[in-house]
Amino acid sequence: MDYLSQLESRSIYIMREAYNQFKNIALLWSIGKDSTTMLWIARKAFFGNIPFPVMHIDTSYKFKAIYEFREVYVKKWNLDLLISKNEAEIQKGMSPEKGKLDCCNALKTEALKLTIKEHGFRALLLAIRRDEHGIRAKERYFSPRDEHFTWNYKDQPAELWDLFSAETGAEEHMRVHPMLHWTEFDIWQYIMREGVPTVGLYFAKEGKRYRSIGCSPCCAPVDSDADTIKKIVSELKKTRVAERSGRAQDKEDTYTMQKLRSLGYM
Amino acid sequence: MKRTAINIVFTGHVDHGKSTLIGRLLIDTDSLPESKIEEVTNVSKELGKEAELAYVTDYLKEEREQNITIDTTQIHFKTRKRDYIIIDAPGHIEFIKNMITGTSQAEAAVLIVDVNEGVLEQTRRHVYLLNLLGIEKIVVVINKMDLVGFIEKRYLEVKDEIMKFLDELSLKPLCVIPISAREGENITHKSRIMPWYRGPCFLKALDYIRPDKVTYDKLPLRFPVQDIYLVDGNRIIVGKVASGYLHKGQEVVVLPSGEMQRVESIKTFNKDKKKAETFESIGICLHNTASIERGSILSQRDDVPKLSNTFNATVFWMSETPWIDTKPHELQCSTQEVTCRLDSITKKMNSSTLELLNKDMDRLLRYEVGEVVIKTERPVLTESFDYRSEFGRFVVKDEGYVVGVGIIM
Numbered sequence: 001m002d003y004l005s006q007l008e009s010r011s012i013y014i015m016r017e018a019y020n021q022f023k024n025i026a027l028l029w030s031i032g033k034d035s036t037t038m039l040w041i042a043r044k045a046f047f048g049n050i051p052f053p054v055m056h057i058d059t060s061y062k063f064k065a066i067y068e069f070r071e072v073y074v075k076k077w078n079l080d081l082l083i084s085k086n087e088a089e090i091q092k093g094m095s096p097e098k099g100k101l102d103c104c105n106a107l108k109t110e111a112l113k114l115t116i117k118e119h120g121f122r123a124l125l126l127a128i129r130r131d132e133h134g135i136r137a138k139e140r141y142f143s144p145r146d147e148h149f150t151w152n153y154k155d156q157p158a159e160l161w162d163l164f165s166a167e168t169g170a171e172e173h174m175r176v177h178p179m180l181h182w183t184e185f186d187i188w189q190y191i192m193r194e195g196v197p198t199v200g201l202y203f204a205k206e207g208k209r210y211r212s213i214g215c216s217p218c219c220a221p222v223d224s225d226a227d228t229i230k231k232i233v234s235e236l237k238k239t240r241v242a243e244r245s246g247r248a249q250d251k252e253d254t255y256t257m258q259k260l261r262s263l264g265y266m
Numbered sequence: 267m268k269r270t271a272i273n274i275v276f277t278g279h280v281d282h283g284k285s286t287l288i289g290r291l292l293i294d295t296d297s298l299p300e301s302k303i304e305e306v307t308n309v310s311k312e313l314g315k316e317a318e319l320a321y322v323t324d325y326l327k328e329e330r331e332q333n334i335t336i337d338t339t340q341i342h343f344k345t346r347k348r349d350y351i352i353i354d355a356p357g358h359i360e361f362i363k364n365m366i367t368g369t370s371q372a373e374a375a376v377l378i379v380d381v382n383e384g385v386l387e388q389t390r391r392h393v394y395l396l397n398l399l400g401i402e403k404i405v406v407v408i409n410k411m412d413l414v415g416f417i418e419k420r421y422l423e424v425k426d427e428i429m430k431f432l433d434e435l436s437l438k439p440l441c442v443i444p445i446s447a448r449e450g451e452n453i454t455h456k457s458r459i460m461p462w463y464r465g466p467c468f469l470k471a472l473d474y475i476r477p478d479k480v481t482y483d484k485l486p487l488r489f490p491v492q493d494i495y496l497v498d499g500n501r502i503i504v505g506k507v508a509s510g511y512l513h514k515g516q517e518v519v520v521l522p523s524g525e526m527q528r529v530e531s532i533k534t535f536n537k538d539k540k541k542a543e544t545f546e547s548i549g550i551c552l553h554n555t556a557s558i559e560r561g562s563i564l565s566q567r568d569d570v571p572k573l574s575n576t577f578n579a580t581v582f583w584m585s586e587t588p589w590i591d592t593k594p595h596e597l598q599c600s601t602q603e604v605t606c607r608l609d610s611i612t613k614k615m616n617s618s619t620l621e622l623l624n625k626d627m628d629r630l631l632r633y634e635v636g637e638v639v640i641k642t643e644r645p646v647l648t649e650s651f652d653y654r655s656e657f658g659r660f661v662v663k664d665e666g667y668v669v670g671v672g673i674i675m
């Protein structure tokens with residue numbers, strides 16, 4: 001089996017474990033390249049009928065292109081889309097200007113808390129990768145979160161080989177990370193091989209492109225002329241700019257991501 | 267597309283320089299984004315230190331403030347020859363479960379020994395665990411040579427000490443290299459301060475490691491059933507081929523029932539396949555799926571393994587609560603999940619000194635290793651761990667938490 005197929009096979013195995021162990025689960029789809037790739041693989045794992053909802057945490061600040069992409073593929077792939085939105089906070093006018101950390105917390109983490117509670121999800125599939133960020137490099141494939149969403153990163157359970165532990169307390173849920181072992185480079189290679197559709201924002205226009213997408217006020221494009229997948233792949237071979245360099249959350253101060261994640265952020 | 271990566275775990279006693287060596291390797295090979303280097307430099311300054319190379323992998327605030335690795339990290343790295351996945355492991359005994367987590371994903375190891383301190387408790391325990399988990403390819407580095415003025419004498423003493431210990435376990439390192447992780451000596455090129463050393467530098471030694479020859483596909487077919495889905499009226503049995511091949515039309519034996527079945531089709535999304543190879547995650551349709559459930563195993567006809575509810579294993583115990591025969595635990599081996607009990611302990615030892623123990627022979631205490639007899643509620647398939655077989659390794663769990671790691675010898 002070639003390298004990309006090995007990565008894919010492992011991700012399929014992990015998703016199937018999560019579904020077998022928890023049944024009531026959801027896949028978090030941010031509509032970025034990683035979670036769209038995860039979704040692509042989930043369709044393979046479940047033979048085209050993903051037996052659980054696909055959740056989009058909608059802060060209302062997402063790029064327009066993201067909403068358009070969502071509409072197209074929800075229909076095309078016949079997805080059971082679940083929109084998670086913290087309407088109360090949006091009404092009250094929460095926005096990045098009120099503090100990026102607070103905004104992420106209210107519109108993403110709190111929204112997710114509400115949705116989990118409402119649907120009683122036992123596990124969530126998330127497309128984070130180790131090479132994205134120092135704090136994500138510390139993650140397990142199966143990572144428990146308590147009722148307050150706290151990640152006890154100082155005492156994570158042991159995880160050996162492909163033997164995943166699915167035990168969680170009544171109020172807890174499991175974060176499952178089927179894409180943890182992929183790199184940004186792997187993802188683009190796979191997108192190229194498989195023809196996975198992606199939002200147009202990743203491709204260069206007028207010398208700029210997004211390497212990582214989320215909410216429009218908090219993402220900045222990077223300098224690039226890569227307007228095709230092929231060019232992105234060769235750009236990544238050379239670059240020494242970090243993938244999330246355009247992300248505001250990562251920059252605030254060194255440990256913003258650690259704080260956010262320990263509070264339950266993705 | 268051809269690309270292989272080799273996973274290497276960095277092990278050794280606390281503070282001997284594992285994380286520093288990783289940081290040094292990544293920086294000297296220009297493998298880090300500029301922002302990462304900046305971040306490490308800034309945080310070091312804030313904490314009143316020179317650039318602390320260990321911070322490349324020691325990302326947690328707590329790790330940096332206390333200068334200790336708490337949890338294992340994986341980081342990608344490339345040489346001209348190939349790709350690496352570098353796995354940093356903590357050296358402190360309290361985090362041994364994290365070291366084991368990292369090591370279970372590796373196929374080769376770097377063992378680091380501080381030239382001043384020599385071989386210490388976790389140096390030995392880590393070597394023992396590498397051996398238990400089937401990792402034979404080991405590069406030994408003797409670190410902090412700057413602290414002894416780069417003199418050969420002390421290096422030879424420590425080298426001797428570690429070689430003796432490796433020999434007790436019949437392990438032969440690929441090489442032993444004197445380095446200074448902090449000063450960058452013998453890392454990416456041969457050191458001029460240590461002309462007496464004639465072997466390869468560290469980077470070259472890594473490139474010399476030969477990856478495991480994949481022999482799994484030559485082994486008999488084992489297909490552990492992960493789950494069964496109903497798709498468009500078909501019952502599809504899903505799982506990952508653990509060894510051997512699966513063909514359309516092949517006669518297979520289903521365990522534990524012993525029933526013979528024919529593989530009617532091999533399914534992936536939108537297309538059927540004629541053949542599935544080792545490690546492929548697939549679905550298959552059989553004529554009759556009545557006796558099949560998660561944990562069932564399909565095997566080829568001419569090599570049907572025996573299941574048993576009693577077996578011998580070597581277990582490393584990690585829980586503060588000792589393992590005693592009266593308390594049932596959960597055992598997980600591949601997709602087999604079953605209640606188990608400790609039947610008896612044949613032999614046990616201290617996992618660091620390797621000293622045989624003869625007290626409390628009815629129980630296994632934290633950090634002890636035992637050769638034990640285990641009884642399971644239902645028969646399970648276990649096979650020798652040679653070739654790192656899927657059925658040669660298992661975990662013992664207490665209310666879902668992994669408390670013991672087991673290998674079938």
Ligand SMILES: Nc1nc2c(ncn2[C@@H]2O[C@H](COP(=O)(O)OP(=O)(O)OP(=O)(O)O)[C@@H](O)[C@H]2O)c(=O)[nH]1
Nearest residue numbers: 280281282283284285286334335357410446447448
């Ligand atoms: N003088 C000298 N100090 C070193 C060298 N390598 C590492 N150190 C120092 O040794 C201390 C421990 O280094 P780490 O890399 O954190 O050790 P570690 O093995 O990763 O420790 P744990 O992960 O906690 O087990 C740090 O203060 C380093 O700066 C070296 O080559 N020479």
Ligand SMILES: [Mg+2]
Nearest residue numbers: 284285334335
């Ligand atoms: Mg360390």
